[in-house]
Amino acid sequence: MRFHRRALVIAVSAVACLSAAAVYALASGPGEQRIAVPVPDARVAGYCAALHAQLPAKLNGLSRHDLKPDSDLIAGWGHPSVVLRCGVPRPAADADPDTDAAEVDGVTWSFQQDSDGSVRMTTTLRKAYVELLLPPKYAHDASPLQDLAAPVKRTIPEGV
Numbered sequence: 071m072r073f074h075r076r077a078l079v080i081a082v083s084a085v086a087c088l089s090a091a092a093v094y095a096l097a098s099g100p101g102e103q104r105i106a107v108p109v110p111d112a113r114v115a116g117y118c119a120a121l122h123a124q125l126p127a128k129l130n131g132l133s134r135h136d137l138k139p140d141s142d143l144i145a146g147w148g149h150p151s152v153v154l155r156c157g158v159p160r161p162a163a164d165a166d167p168d169t170d171a172a173e174v175d176g177v178t179w180s181f182q183q184d185s186d187g188s189v190r191m192t193t194t195l196r197k198a199y200v201e202l203l204l205p206p207k208y209a210h211d212a213s214p215l216q217d218l219a220a221p222v223k224r225t226i227p228e229g230v
Contacts, residue, residue, distance in 0.1 A: 104138045105146070110157030110198065117198040118143050118156035120225040125154070130213040150205040152214060158201045160230075161192045174212065175219035183209075191215065196226045 110118065122142040127134050132148030145154045163169040163180050170181040171194060179191040179202075187206035192199055200222060202214060 105144045105153060105155070107139060107141045107143050108155055108157035108159075110143070114157045114198040115143070117226045118200075121156055121198075121200065121221055124221040124225055126217050126221070129217050130208075130211065132208075132214075147214075148208070150207060152205065152208055153203045154218070155201045155203075156198060158192065158199045160199055161201075164192070164194050164199075172212070172215075174215040175223075177215070177219045177222045179212075179215055181212075193222060193226070195228055195230060196222070197229050198226045200226065 119142040122145065125134065125145050129147040129152060132152060134145060134147050135149075135151070137144050137146040137151070137153070143156050146152065161180060161182075163182060171178055172181070173179075177196075178194045180194050182190045182192075184190060187209055189204045189209040191202045191204070191212070193201075200218075202218065204211070204214070208214075
């Protein structure tokens with residue numbers, strides 16, 4: 071039984087890594103930036119719309135810009151893009167007590183380093199999961215989490 075659970079965790083982690091790599095590749099490629107938009111339920115989509123309306127124009131000095139498709143569930147800053155996706159599924163790492171995590175101004179984020187050098191950070195213990203993907207150029211700096219803490223706290227309640 072334990073083997074099957076471990077295999078499931080590995081499979082889910084692999085899918086999550088591939089998804090993050092795809093988001094990064096789409097966000098940093100030439101031309102129009104197309105991002106995989108999450109498909110949350112209506113309640114979570116409502117939280118995400120409220121968050122989208124309160125997102126900062128600048129994230130750690132990077133200017134916000136439009137991503138394609140136009141959606142309240144995604145946002146981008148800088149080039150290559152730092153990409154925020156709201157309404158992503160609960161990350162498998164969220165259930166692992168050994169996952170790297172940090173609390174920044176009252177919001178807890180789990181961290182995952184991807185093989186391409188990018189870092190994916192996902193909120194934990196919130197009614198909606200928010201993912202922030204930092205491309206390798208910005209992966210060394212968690213400062214964007216400070217800019218996102220207040221909007222996340224105002225719009226997405228704690229809980230699971």
